[in-house]
Amino acid sequence: MGGNETAQAGIESWQIPDYVNPAAFADREVTVGADELAVAGVLSVPPAPGPHPAVVILAGGGAFDRDGTVGPNRIYRDIAWGLASRGIAVLRFDKVTLTHAGAVAATSGFTVRDEYLPHALAAIEILRATEGVDARRIHVVGHSMGGRMAPRVADAAPEVAGIITLAGDTSPMWWAVVRVLRHLAEVDPLAITALPPLETVIEQAKRVDSPELSLETPAEDLPFGQSAAYWLDLRAYDPVAVAATLDIPMLILQGERDYQVTVEDDLAQWRAGLAGRADVDIRTYPADDHLFFPGDSPSMPADYARAQHVDGAVVADIAQWITAR
Numbered sequence: 001m002g003g004n005e006t007a008q009a010g011i012e013s014w015q016i017p018d019y020v021n022p023a024a025f026a027d028r029e030v031t032v033g034a035d036e037l038a039v040a041g042v043l044s045v046p047p048a049p050g051p052h053p054a055v056v057i058l059a060g061g062g063a064f065d066r067d068g069t070v071g072p073n074r075i076y077r078d079i080a081w082g083l084a085s086r087g088i089a090v091l092r093f094d095k096v097t098l099t100h101a102g103a104v105a106a107t108s109g110f111t112v113r114d115e116y117l118p119h120a121l122a123a124i125e126i127l128r129a130t131e132g133v134d135a136r137r138i139h140v141v142g143h144s145m146g147g148r149m150a151p152r153v154a155d156a157a158p159e160v161a162g163i164i165t166l167a168g169d170t171s172p173m174w175w176a177v178v179r180v181l182r183h184l185a186e187v188d189p190l191a192i193t194a195l196p197p198l199e200t201v202i203e204q205a206k207r208v209d210s211p212e213l214s215l216e217t218p219a220e221d222l223p224f225g226q227s228a229a230y231w232l233d234l235r236a237y238d239p240v241a242v243a244a245t246l247d248i249p250m251l252i253l254q255g256e257r258d259y260q261v262t263v264e265d266d267l268a269q270w271r272a273g274l275a276g277r278a279d280v281d282i283r284t285y286p287a288d289d290h291l292f293f294p295g296d297s298p299s300m301p302a303d304y305a306r307a308q309h310v311d312g313a314v315v316a317d318i319a320q321w322i323t324a325r
Contacts, residue, residue, distance in 0.1 A: 041093030058146030
């Protein structure tokens with residue numbers, strides 16, 4: 001079944017979660033995008049006659065593969081196969097920042113929009129053209145930065161029937177990095193030894209905030225070595241404000257053990273900006289971390305290296321919310 005070479009190399013350490021029924025769906029390879037930046041993906045479709053509701057999965061920031069490979073874990077495969085087991089077609093794909101890392105790095109004007117929108121919109125079109133898929137019930141499921149970008153995708157694709165965010169961040173990412181580093185310095189100092197000094201990261205964040213930030217600002221002076229174009233685009237985009245303009249239902253999910261995207265900072269902004277909306281459902285999971293792995297102790301980076309699965313209750317809630325509509 002689907003997965004790129006990175007995912008396949010670790011397949012032996014990954015086990016199918018108990019909420020997945022492999023007999024309930026079939027996977028097929030697809031190509032997302034038609035130009036030189038096209039990427040590989042996999043479409044999971046229930047074999048029973050449709051029309052089936054469908055989702056496109058938007059991965060978090062960085063060079064994620066279609067499976068959401070984190071150590072021995074496959075978070076997006078968990079979600080995709082869990083939803084497909086419940087009668088929902090799912091398309092997930094390798095990010096352009098993984099497949100075409102060299103081309104992306106060589107593009108000085110590459111933005112967050114370029115990272116997400118072209119392939120998300122192409123994936124939606126694939127679903128719309130897929131036999132057995134209900135073109136009126138295509139949803140966007142975004143995790144982490146993918147959740148941040150989900151409203152932007154829906155705004156660009158009026159045919160989207162709803163959005164689901166999982167730990168969708170709303171705080172300025174350049175300052176969220178500072179918050180995370182401070183947290184790790186307290187709970188797991190060894191985790192930050194390979195990262196830039198906190199003082200450096202703070203100075204980089206200040207440059208992103210500065211009115212003097214311009215396309216001429218060197219990338220090496222900015223967080224993650226990303227170009228000024230990237231940060232200018234991200235700075236100009238407010239996910240909650242865009243979400244508030246959308247006349248579609250939304251499901252906002254958040255793990256309470258998450259230290260990367262938090263209840264106090266990020267979820268609070270979703271709640272405030274979408275208050276009073278009867279079509280917005282916000283749910284938290286006390287035991288879950290940023291990857292929606294359940295646990296009973298403070299979340300640590302090392303936890304991601306231990307074989308786990310996305311909380312089955314989260315997968316069931318997403319499926320129920322989609323099918324009920």
